[in-house]
Amino acid sequence: MSAPIGLHDLTKQVEETTCCVVGGGPAGAMLALLLARQGVEVTLLEAHRDFERDFRGDTLHASAMEILDEIGLADRLLGLRHAKVRHFTVPTKGGAFTFDLFAGLRTKFPYIVVMAQSRFLEFITEEAKRYPNFRLVMGGRVEELLEEDGVVRGVRYRGRDGWHEVHATLTVGADGRFSKVRKLAGFEPIKTSSPIDVLWFRISRREDDPKEALAARVGSGLFLVFINRFDYWQVGCTIVKGSYKEVRAAGLGRLRRSLARVAPEWADRFDELKETKQIPVLSVEVSRLKRWHKPGLLLIGDAAHVMSPVGGVGINYAIQDAVVAAGVVGEKLRTRTPVREQDLAEVQRRRELPTRVIQTFQSLAQRGVARGVLSSEDERAFAVPRFVLPLLKSPRLLAIPARFLSFGLRPPRVETGKEIATRAEDDSSFELPPKMRRKNN
């Protein structure tokens, strides 16, 4: 629902800002930081009171690390607790085969960084707090868009102490897969059917557990991914879409036995799963918006294109969206030059193809996973096809999928001040604000 400005008598406070970013996930936090660095007044609204949440991925690929390196943060980030994943083990007919996926990849970061997303988001927002033009509101849940003459002028949110309004030149919806902003704007995503769902739960971790940061196991109709979160294991258990009812009807005891058969190293730990509420089911979705914008409003990250967990790339695409958005609108916002809808369309134009390509890959991979899960039902070992083995043994050949996974298509760079200034000169719509115009005349 959208509402005219000032409608709610109950509104406690009205704040003016230049850019209001809704959602403190990777897309929103990163965009807010990049804009703050550029000198833009930015308010970041996050519905939760902290960054600790269950449904979060933990992987940062080389593209995200290079972006962080460009703004001087990569080394400090790597000072936080994390693990690096280079090697993967796959079952083959001749036994397990381990390979270094990134051996042939040319980058300073030839690995996947596995880090609790909550730590990552804290790090990014702490960094943003160094800028006086940045404001973070935790526990601020956006419920309404403010619109005037068909232009979005900000949001109304419910905070701990009641209703607030933020008036903004640009509002960015970065509020994830269930985006409220998207709904309020009346945008309907185009959904691609997914053949899988994920059960998402934690089990405790012990010193003598496998040391990998990421481990996968397949069998008994399940595909398990274990993410080492140091204090515990986060487990993603892929099942065939719609089979959750059967899993539930068969009882937790049966699920625990199946899990223990597929991953015997953790067998005793599955006894910790005593209630179904410990095992939320995630309906895996891949969807995208036809249009990511309307006057005064831009959607980025999962709000614009919901990513499947397959490949663990959603965070990286969200960060890349933020980089492009900051590059396209940052300078205009800083100089208070009107942001036209075609600027917002430019963000979509640059990001849509890379997103659609990776989503197509995710859809195909999901089908492969579903087939693997189904074929593992009869307890025969799931094995990678024989023709794939030569690829896994060649760093040069592996560099092709590794590059695609790590960077995707057209990975963006953070523009330098000089590049932004040159682009502003080339863009005839870049009007200097009246104060600066007077100075220049």
Ligand SMILES: Cc1cc2nc3c(=O)[nH]c(=O)nc-3n(C[C@H](O)[C@H](O)[C@H](O)COP(=O)(O)OP(=O)(O)OC[C@H]3O[C@@H](n4cnc5c(N)ncnc54)[C@H](O)[C@@H]3O)c2cc1C
């Ligand atoms: C189970 C699961 C596992 C995944 N694993 C990985 C992985 O390992 N690696 C990877 O790269 N990707 C993974 N993904 C995908 C990845 O999590 C998303 O693609 C990524 O988080 C998208 O980032 P975002 O910032 O767009 O949205 P989100 O991360 O969803 O962030 C949106 C933020 O907006 C806030 N919000 C929502 N509504 C409001 C509101 N009304 N007002 C204010 N704030 C609001 C939310 O609280 C949230 O903090 C996984 C996804 C799932 C579901």
